[in-house]
Amino acid sequence: MPHSDTSEKELERIIVAAMIGRDTAEDGRPPAAAGESLPGLGGYVEGNAAEYDRDHAVDLGKLLAFLHATQPAIVEQFDLEKDGPRRKTFLNRLQGEIARRGVIDVLRKGLKHGPADVDLFYGAPTPGNVKAERLYRENVFSVTRQLQYSKDATKLALDLCLFINGLPVFTFELKNRLTKQTVEDAVEQYRRDRDPRELLFQFKRCVAHFAVDDQEVRFCTELKGKASWFLPFNRGYQDGRGNPPNPEGLKTAYLWERILSREGLTDILENYAQVVAEKDDRSGKKREKQIFPRYHQLDVVRALLADAAANGAGRRYLIQHSAGSGKSNSIAWLAHQLVGLEQGSRRVFDSVVVVTDRRVLDKQIKDTIKQFAQVSSVVGHAERSGDLRRFISEGKKIIITTVQKFPFVVNEIGDDHRGRTFAILIDEAHSSQSGRTAGTMNETLADVDENDYEDEINRVMESRKMLPNAGYFAFTATPKNKTLEIFGESFEEGGVVKRRPFHSYTMKQAIQEGFILDVLQNYTPVACYYRLIKKVADDPEFDINKAQKKLRRYVEGHQYAIRQKAEIMVDHFHEQVIAKNKIGGQARAMVVTGGIRRAIDYFHAIRAYLQERKSPYQAIVAFSGEHEYGGAKVSEASLNGFSSNLIAEKIQEDPYRFLVVADKFQTGYDEPLLHTMYVDKILSGIKAVQTLSRLNRAHPQKHDTFILDFANDADTIQASFEPYYRTTILSEETDPNKLHDLKAGLDGYQVYDWEQVAGLVNLYLGGADRDKLDPILDSCVAVYNDLDEDGQVDFKSKAKAFVRTYNFLSSILPYSNADWERLATFLNFLIPKLPAPREDDLSKGILEAIDMDSYRAEVRSTINIALADEDAEIGPVPVEGGGYKAEQELDRLSSILQTFNDIFGSIEWRDVDKIGKVISEEIPNKVAADQAYQNAMKNSDKQNARIEHDFALQRVILSLLADHAELNHQFSDNPSFKKWLADTVFAVTYETN
Numbered sequence: 001m002p003h004s005d006t007s008e009k010e011l012e013r014i015i016v017a018a019m020i021g022r023d024t025a026e027d028g029r030p031p032a033a034a035g036e037s038l039p040g041l042g043g044y045v046e047g048n049a050a051e052y053d054r055d056h057a058v059d060l061g062k063l064l065a066f067l068h069a070t071q072p073a074i075v076e077q078f079d080l081e082k083d084g085p086r087r088k089t090f091l092n093r094l095q096g097e098i099a100r101r102g103v104i105d106v107l108r109k110g111l112k113h114g115p116a117d118v119d120l121f122y123g124a125p126t127p128g129n130v131k132a133e134r135l136y137r138e139n140v141f142s143v144t145r146q147l148q149y150s151k152d153a154t155k156l157a158l159d160l161c162l163f164i165n166g167l168p169v170f171t172f173e174l175k176n177r178l179t180k181q182t183v184e185d186a187v188e189q190y191r192r193d194r195d196p197r198e199l200l201f202q203f204k205r206c207v208a209h210f211a212v213d214d215q216e217v218r219f220c221t222e223l224k225g226k227a228s229w230f231l232p233f234n235r236g237y238q239d240g241r242g243n244p245p246n247p248e249g250l251k252t253a254y255l256w257e258r259i260l261s262r263e264g265l266t267d268i269l270e271n272y273a274q275v276v277a278e279k280d281d282r283s284g285k286k287r288e289k290q291i292f293p294r295y296h297q298l299d300v301v302r303a304l305l306a307d308a309a310a311n312g313a314g315r316r317y318l319i320q321h322s323a324g325s326g327k328s329n330s331i332a333w334l335a336h337q338l339v340g341l342e343q344g345s346r347r348v349f350d351s352v353v354v355v356t357d358r359r360v361l362d363k364q365i366k367d368t369i370k371q372f373a374q375v376s377s378v379v380g381h382a383e384r385s386g387d388l389r390r391f392i393s394e395g396k397k398i399i400i401t402t403v404q405k406f407p408f409v410v411n412e413i414g415d416d417h418r419g420r421t422f423a424i425l426i427d428e429a430h431s432s433q434s435g436r437t438a439g440t441m442n443e444t445l446a447d448v449d450e451n452d453y454e455d456e457i458n459r460v461m462e463s464r465k466m467l468p469n470a471g472y473f474a475f476t477a478t479p480k481n482k483t484l485e486i487f488g489e490s491f492e493e494g495g496v497v498k499r500r501p502f503h504s505y506t507m508k509q510a511i512q513e514g515f516i517l518d519v520l521q522n523y524t525p526v527a528c529y530y531r532l533i534k535k536v537a538d539d540p541e542f543d544i545n546k547a548q549k550k551l552r553r554y555v556e557g558h559q560y561a562i563r564q565k566a567e568i569m570v571d572h573f574h575e576q577v578i579a580k581n582k583i584g585g586q587a588r589a590m591v592v593t594g595g596i597r598r599a600i601d602y603f604h605a606i607r608a609y610l611q612e613r614k615s616p617y618q619a620i621v622a623f624s625g626e627h628e629y630g631g632a633k634v635s636e637a638s639l640n641g642f643s644s645n646l647i648a649e650k651i652q653e654d655p656y657r658f659l660v661v662a663d664k665f666q667t668g669y670d671e672p673l674l675h676t677m678y679v680d681k682i683l684s685g686i687k688a689v690q691t692l693s694r695l696n697r698a699h700p701q702k703h704d705t706f707i708l709d710f711a712n713d714a715d716t717i718q719a720s721f722e723p724y725y726r727t728t729i730l731s732e733e734t735d736p737n738k739l740h741d742l743k744a745g746l747d748g749y750q751v752y753d754w755e756q757v758a759g760l761v762n763l764y765l766g767g768a769d770r771d772k773l774d775p776i777l778d779s780c781v782a783v784y785n786d787l788d789e790d791g792q793v794d795f796k797s798k799a800k801a802f803v804r805t806y807n808f809l810s811s812i813l814p815y816s817n818a819d820w821e822r823l824a825t826f827l828n829f830l831i832p833k834l835p836a837p838r839e840d841d842l843s844k845g846i847l848e849a850i851d852m853d854s855y856r857a858e859v860r861s862t863i864n865i866a867l868a869d870e871d872a873e874i875g876p877v878p879v880e881g882g883g884y885k886a887e888q889e890l891d892r893l894s895s896i897l898q899t900f901n902d903i904f905g906s907i908e909w910r911d912v913d914k915i916g917k918v919i920s921e922e923i924p925n926k927v928a929a930d931q932a933y934q935n936a937m938k939n940s941d942k943q944n945a946r947i948e949h950d951f952a953l954q955r956v957i958l959s960l961l962a963d964h965a966e967l968n969h970q971f972s973d974n975p976s977f978k979k980w981l982a983d984t985v986f987a988v989t990y991e992t993n
Helices: 008-020 060-070 072-077 085-101 103-109 130-138 183-193 253-259 262-271 295-311 327-339 359-372 387-393 406-410 435-445 453-464 481-487 507-512 544-557 559-578 596-612 636-640 644-650 685-695 714-724 737-748 754-765 770-785 789-809 818-833 893-904 912-928 931-939 942-959 965-973 975-991
Strands: 111-113 116-118 141-148 157-164 167-174 208-212 217-220 274-279 286-291 316-321 351-355 379-381 398-401 422-427 470-476 489-493 496-500 503-505 523-534 541-543 588-593 618-622 627-629 632-634 656-661 674-680 706-709 728-730 850-859 872-874 890-892
Touching: 008 141, 008 157, 008 167, 008 253, 060 072, 060 130, 072 116, 085 103, 085 111, 103 167, 103 262, 103 274, 157 262, 167 183, 183 208, 183 217, 253 262, 262 327, 295 316, 295 327, 295 503, 316 327, 316 481, 316 489, 327 351, 327 398, 327 422, 327 470, 379 387, 387 398, 470 481, 481 496, 481 728, 481 789, 523 559, 523 714, 559 588, 559 596, 559 656, 559 674, 559 706, 588 596, 588 685, 596 618, 596 627, 596 656, 618 636, 618 644, 632 636, 636 644, 674 685, 685 714, 714 872, 714 912, 737 789, 737 818, 754 770, 754 818, 770 789, 770 818, 789 818, 912 931, 912 942, 912 965, 912 975, 931 942, 942 965, 942 975, 965 975
Parallel strands: 167 208, 316 470, 316 503, 351 398, 351 422, 379 398, 422 470, 523 706, 588 656, 588 674, 618 656, 674 706, 728 872
Antiparallel strands: 111 116, 141 157, 157 167, 208 217, 274 286, 489 496, 496 728, 523 850, 541 890, 627 632
16 A cells, blocks of 8 residues: 655656646656746746756756747857857856846846846836736746756755756755654755855855755755854744644745746745845955845735735724844835835835935835936935925835934925825834824825815825825834824624734844844842941931831932942953853943933943953943033043944954943944843833843844843833734724813813913914913913812823823824814813923932941842743723822931831841832832732722722732742731731832832
């Protein structure tokens, strides 16, 4: 009885059979003639290994067949039928041009040989171009089995090689898991047995080299022996690595059935694959790099183009692609192809506007256009007012501007763009693209007509909506609720309308595939303990809550504490990073600080200790502007000794190994040599994800990262990362009825009447002078001043909430409300005039009355923070306003210090240090994260919030029973301790919310 063939040869046969469109494909069977008539159903013909010319790395039979069919005069002119000197000269010229320019460029642009221009590939034809369609069909796509590529006696052979018109474009090593061979074995075969000096394997000779088994695909664009870097090319499964089951065949069949089909491969060669020049990190010299799209990049660009072509302008797309996923290339490829996208006979978009803060993206888009479009003056960078208008009038198809400048630039456009369509690509979309910013974008690109005040109101409202003549493509790794609601696509689940990204490439998949590293694998918290003493004779009173915060800042910013923490950082870097040869001895560290002064303090402390250790390394400091320090003005340049714009380059060079930052280089900074991060700044939410993710960029010699955190705990960091580990979903849309509730609450205070609102708005829209507006506003301020303090706080809070929520909702609501628009406009003028309730700082002077008696920092055990493996839902944009004036609670200095030292210093506990950390950080963080308590803080008053807080605190204490029985005992049996702890935790969590 015959058995199924599970050998590697059978996998080879299956692939070839699918590509040539036959049921069988036999080993080494030569075609009837060179070129063998038309290709089969799969679009390919089977190549003959015997026709491979090893001296020039071409399939001579297929090359001649293509030239005969398309350019017979070339064959005759250079006597290519004969194996003589003229053919050899032609082949030498071809080989030399591929070595110099690369096979991608040679296929695209052809070959100049003597007086002749030789076409070597015909691209996808435009619809209706009969000649172009005929020439495209003449391209010979071939696949050859067991190709003996080597000229030496070993006769080494490849499993498969793909050719286009005789020029090799892809090589394959195949493995079969049923015979205990995997894609990893294929990778090792390339590294070990495929000599990059062989002509076929030399750089740019092929587009990519594929390692394939029946479950996974990996590729490499430049073979370097053992240093060859293979990246996954998989579809992803359950938001992670690998491929989904394929009911029709093998899991990896998508590669040869779709990606490398004639149409698919033509698209890649024309619009994606490219060779770019990059500056080498170590030598500073330019080197070439060959780029082939990853699967998710190819997939998202094709999906976006297909949807935009089908639906035209006016749609919104949110693309959630992890950090390190190559968003810059994805945006560049998308921008280039959106320019030429057509719907029938009309272009879908007249202009593409890219909003970004990254200069590198500007260069990438220009390089992309230059490679593919071959059209000059297509890209313009709009930096100043008027640039955008000029670029459009000059025919610029792609305009790049920054998030900050974009609203001001587009205000200059005027009325010249009726009937035009725009594609707006937003790099790292966050809330800066919502509300007034998005409104300005939309208003400028809209049609503008002169009408009466009522129509003017409607025009302003409509202008803030997502315009029908603009498509929005928003890219981000960490979408906020506002971003999801504006750009995400809606779907219904359980009767609730939710929103999700159009396309996602998750942090989970990026980590599992090795595109980025898991920065939470080696997370190490540092516990800090200290004792403060009173240095004044008397015992003054201070506000408790503010005093506690000031004392914490004082201790952590004390020169002694900075020095001790700097020593821990420097010692750790030398002993655990340099000594262990991380990233082949090239590892760098980032020190994240909570402010500019703290950054400068650390810079001096680290520099001094490096000198004491006689270390060969130095530090760089990064912050914005010029600041007073030590009686003198200092800047990055004055402290570092070189220009600010050189920081990113200098940190790649020795002796610089420490980058000390204050709110710089914490987002959008891609440096693969960053290995270790020392954190002395409170982080949470997206800020924590963005900051710690600076470490995740991959490098061939980078196998792990390390975080030493002086300011945060593992639970907070885990809670920050989990919403973005897999696809992020908005749990429900914002309820616009909340605006009715806010308006009713504001109306109830009678600070304004509706005649005042309508009158001011009409005056403003009519261009009235300032002195006509102020009397109306001042009369409203007078009424506001007569409210009690809680009323003032509540009114002002509700006013801000109304304006914020309306600015957001007005851009996405399918309907308009003129009263909302009037009130939002009125409140925008009124709010700045409303005085804040006077509040004396009753903690003033406390720092002059105390001193630090002791301080120590203790490095805890390194932990691996595991993230929940499920899609995360985040709540809608909070709408509620209202507030109250916090009561200031006074206590004597001695009591405040006692409480502070009790919490952070030496209590009579068996494990003083551990319990201090639990009380000061772990319990407040866990209580603050309690969902019921969060809901109460957002949706209810202080009294109800306190009730939910106490329930949450009980739950947290109970959860700590196993590890902290003594704490649980004190909480349960000591009423005074329980009250003190509850009051303290509530003050911390409620006041700071």
